[in-house]
Amino acid sequence: MTETTNTLRLTFLNSENKKSNLSFPDAAANLDKVAVKGAMDVISKEGVFEKEEVDLYKVPHSASYIERTVTTVFDDSKTTAGEQA
Template sequence: MSVKSKILQLTFLNGAGKKTNVALPDAIENLTAVTVERAMNQIAQADSFSKDGVDLYKVPQSASYIERTVTSLFDHTRN
């Protein structure tokens, strides 16, 4: 049995210059690059997310839809 899933992954540089990702599993499919980049810029400008004093989503870098297929060979956990 195969299970397919699709996420929208947003990649930013944080305040320390390191990459950080946000994975959105229920994102609308077929968003345009302009729409996603605009949303990412709004997230960055909101300056609302930090950890240990470092802004998490400072500079938008990229956005990608990622599709994943999991094919189970066996699963004894299902009864």
């Protein structure tokens, strides 16, 4: 069995000029640059995400879709201990 997931990862520079990420699993796959950049601009301007006096999402840096594929070789998780040989 193969399972593929998509995650939208938004990368910002924080107030210490280090990268901070926001990830959205199962985000819509058809978002364009204008929509994503606009949302990132709103997040950065609001300045509501702070940790230990560091603004985590100060400047939009980049956005990427991350596709992950997992192929199961076997899965005995549904087998109970009494059914195992």
